Amino acid sequence: MSAFSVENVNQIFGSGTARVHVLHDINFEAESGTLSLIMGPSGSGKTTFLTIVGGLLTPTSGTVTVNGIDYNQRSKKQRDALRLDAIGFVLQAYHLLPYLTVADQFTLVDKVKPKNNLSKEELNAVLEKLGIKNLLHKYPSELSSGQQQRVAIARALYPDPAIILADEPTAALDGPRVKVVGSLLKSLAIDHHKAVVVVTHDSRLIEFTDHLYEMRDGVLTKQPITKE
Amino acid sequence: MFLALKEIKKEKFRSSLIIAMIVLISYLIFILTSLALGLARENTDAINSWDVAKITLSSNANVDMRQSFLTKKQAGTLTKNEAYLGETPVVAEAKGHKQQSAFFVGLKNSQFIAKNIKLESGHRVRHSHEVVVDDSLKLKGYQLGDKFKLNDDQTKFTIVGFTKRAKLNVTPVLYGQLGTWRSLRGIKMGPVTSVVASENRQYQPHQSGTKTYTRQQIINKLPGYQAQILTFVLMIGFLMIISMIIIAVFLYILTMQKLPNYAVLRAQGIPSRVLVSATISQSILLVASGLIIGTLLTAVTGLVIPAQVPMAFDVPLLAAVGLGILIMALIGSLIPVKTVLSVDPVSVIGGE
Ligand SMILES: Nc1ncnc2c1ncn2[C@@H]1O[C@H](COP(=O)(O)OP(=O)(O)OP(=O)(O)O)[C@@H](O)[C@H]1O
Numbered sequence: 001m002s003a004f005s006v007e008n009v010n011q012i013f014g015s016g017t018a019r020v021h022v023l024h025d026i027n028f029e030a031e032s033g034t035l036s037l038i039m040g041p042s043g044s045g046k047t048t049f050l051t052i053v054g055g056l057l058t059p060t061s062g063t064v065t066v067n068g069i070d071y072n073q074r075s076k077k078q079r080d081a082l083r084l085d086a087i088g089f090v091l092q093a094y095h096l097l098p099y100l101t102v103a104d105q106f107t108l109v110d111k112v113k114p115k116n117n118l119s120k121e122e123l124n125a126v127l128e129k130l131g132i133k134n135l136l137h138k139y140p141s142e143l144s145s146g147q148q149q150r151v152a153i154a155r156a157l158y159p160d161p162a163i164i165l166a167d168e169p170t171a172a173l174d175g176p177r178v179k180v181v182g183s184l185l186k187s188l189a190i191d192h193h194k195a196v197v198v199v200t201h202d203s204r205l206i207e208f209t210d211h212l213y214e215m216r217d218g219v220l221t222k223q224p225i226t227k228e
Numbered sequence: 229m230f231l232a233l234k235e236i237k238k239e240k241f242r243s244s245l246i247i248a249m250i251v252l253i254s255y256l257i258f259i260l261t262s263l264a265l266g267l268a269r270e271n272t273d274a275i276n277s278w279d280v281a282k283i284t285l286s287s288n289a290n291v292d293m294r295q296s297f298l299t300k301k302q303a304g305t306l307t308k309n310e311a312y313l314g315e316t317p318v319v320a321e322a323k324g325h326k327q328q329s330a331f332f333v334g335l336k337n338s339q340f341i342a343k344n345i346k347l348e349s350g351h352r353v354r355h356s357h358e359v360v361v362d363d364s365l366k367l368k369g370y371q372l373g374d375k376f377k378l379n380d381d382q383t384k385f386t387i388v389g390f391t392k393r394a395k396l397n398v399t400p401v402l403y404g405q406l407g408t409w410r411s412l413r414g415i416k417m418g419p420v421t422s423v424v425a426s427e428n429r430q431y432q433p434h435q436s437g438t439k440t441y442t443r444q445q446i447i448n449k450l451p452g453y454q455a456q457i458l459t460f461v462l463m464i465g466f467l468m469i470i471s472m473i474i475i476a477v478f479l480y481i482l483t484m485q486k487l488p489n490y491a492v493l494r495a496q497g498i499p500s501r502v503l504v505s506a507t508i509s510q511s512i513l514l515v516a517s518g519l520i521i522g523t524l525l526t527a528v529t530g531l532v533i534p535a536q537v538p539m540a541f542d543v544p545l546l547a548a549v550g551l552g553i554l555i556m557a558l559i560g561s562l563i564p565v566k567t568v569l570s571v572d573p574v575s576v577i578g579g580e
Pocket residue numbers: 013014020022040041042043044045046047048049578
């Protein structure tokens with residue numbers, strides 16, 4: 001089943017001499033239960049693509065359909081609600097609230113969305129897997145940047161979203177941690193039937209993916225997977 | 229509330245600074261309010277204790293009871309709702325005491341004002357050289373039975389009673405007989421009283437050479453009264469605005485620092501409402517804690533302040549002022565709230 005689909009999306013920033021055509025006729029579909037990897041050089045439009053998929057940016061042209069409904073048919077409030085319930089964003093810049101301990105970052109989600117979040121056991125399992133279970137009472141400023149990134153991942157998974165959009169989720173992680181995050185994302189797709197889309201430079205994640213795409217100068221093309 | 233509490237807890241130092249500021253400001257506002265009220269009462273207590281609604285004065289007295297003289301004809305016929313009242317400034321002089329400025333108020337025992345005066349101790353005036361005086365004179369060492377001279381009148385006056393709330397224009401009042409007023413004024417014939425006061429709101433005589441005012445009109449014309457009130461209102465108003473600006477600046481700076489975090493939260497679908505209510509509840513929490521401490525300080529001050537200081541602590545008034553400070557804090561949080569509402573999630577998504 002298609003969790004979301006992107007049709008003929010173009011994104012143009014600015015106008016006149018400042019005009020940049022960032023995304024060209026993008027077509028993309030994410031299936032529940034699969035992990036898709038989008039790779040591409042810096043500035044190729046990967047983050048812009050995720051921003052549009054997440055409903056934060058309305059593309060210059062084209063449509064994005066999530067759970068069968070076009071973003072254009074959803075109010076701003078409904079898009080907020082959709083992001084809260086159905087989309088887990090792992091952002092390139094994690095910006096955890098500095099005055100909430102790791103545990104409170106999850107409590108905040110409970111306050112806003114009291115139902116259908118991960119159970120205590122499920123959360124513990126995720127934290128355990130990510131190796132941050134013993135950090136629950138620390139503030140973000142007391143964490144390394146890799147630890148913060150893993151907290152951000154756990155935070156995105158906590159509302160149990162059907163779609164997970166991750167922007168460079170492994171940027172701050174070393175080899176073994178990359179494997180942990182890769183297999184976690186993979187198991188979310190396979191065991192929990194989520195549609196996972198990861199945007200990255202990091203070729204270490206290729207071994208976990210079901211579909212591989214390349215973004216180059218705003219053009220998205222499907223690639224064969226060559227596992228080494 | 230959750231976010232606000234957590235942030236205050238984490239940022240203890242910053243929060244205590246802002247609370248300390250609110251404590252000082254609210255304390256100052258409370259003290260000034262009490263002082264303003266105290267002074268206002270010392271200006272008007274006597275008039276208010278008479279329970280009069282209307283006062284008739286000579287039309288050329290500039291709304292000043294001390295400058296008014298009414299003849300029997302001008303005073304007209306009195307019903308049981310009207311009373312004569314003769315007022316004159318005096319200086320009391322007694323052995324062992326400094327000279328004391330006061331207002332002598334002459335009344336007729338049979339009329340309603342004299343009946344409205346409540347004695348704290350002693351008895352009512354029965355003879356022409358007896359007076360009932362404001363109890364502030366007790367603090368200055370006067371006692372029942374003490375004698376003093378008034379102006380250059382050679383006869384000695386005796387204190388036969390004390391009464392509360394007998395101050396006019398921050399000066400103690402000595403109540404005596406109307407005839408004594410005449411002799412203190414040196415009047416042989418002509419005027420019978422300074423004014424005619426009435427309990428009747430509809431009282432409206434039309435004698436030539438007289439004019440009738442409401443109690444409030446008389447009070448507003450008390451020398452210096454309005455200037456005083458205005459000064460206090462201005463100071464209190466400015467302090468309120470200052471507290472608003474402090475809250476606004478403080479929250480604005482904190483909010484600016486959190487914009488990237490808020491943008492991420494918005495991207496994650498946390499509604500703006502949550503962030504706005506965090507900002508507002510933070511401002512309420514900070515100001516409320518400041519107000520509570522300020523109130524405690526004010527209460528302590530009220531307990532230890534010497535009785536001579538003209539302060540009146542009126543709980544409903546102070547509560548209203550406290551509410552005013554809280555409302556100011558709410559207004560002060562509007563600017564940060566506007567910033568929160570304009571947070572653009574896209575701004576943080578791309579990069580660092
Ligand atoms: N709001 C904007 N206005 C103008 N240009 C923009 C805007 N956002 C992105 N761009 C441009 O779009 C292009 C793609 O940016 P994007 O952030 O999507 O790249 P990216 O593939 O995520 O790069 P990186 O790997 O460095 O994160 C860049 O050239 C960028 O300058």
